Amino acid sequence: MRHRTARPPTAEDQVPVDLETMRETVDRLLDPDAVPEVLPPAADELETLTLQMRGHLELLIPEVEQAAARLSSDSIPRYCALACVGEARDRLRAAPRAGR
Known part of the structure; x- marks a missing residue:
């Protein structure tokens, strides 16, 4: 059996x-x-939306990092973008709290 190594993703991927x-x-x-009376009524819908948001962040983080990498290393926008990426990663590592 031949073993293959995964190739890095390309722009086409x-x-x-x-x-x-x-x-x-x-x-x-x-x-x-929204007020409490119109928030998602079912806990499972709230959980689904929360999971979607977490997934969106996981997709956006690499995009922001790539955009920041194109900026000069002493750029304030680059520093801010990377600080936000770090904060987003920290929040994704945290376990979601129960309830609203």
Whole structure:
């Protein structure tokens, strides 16, 4: 049996980030007009939306890192972007809290 090593992903392998879907998920979770009476009623829906948000972050983090890498090393926007990536990774490592 031949063993193969995985090749690194190429630009052709990468699927573009679906910003429209991500925005819809955020709107459902963080609707500024929402009050407790109109939040997702079922715990399983809230869990699904939370998992979607976590997945969106996992897709966006490498995109932000790649964009930051194209900036000069002493760039303030690069520093801020990488700081946000670190914060996002920390939050993804944290276990979700129960309840709303």
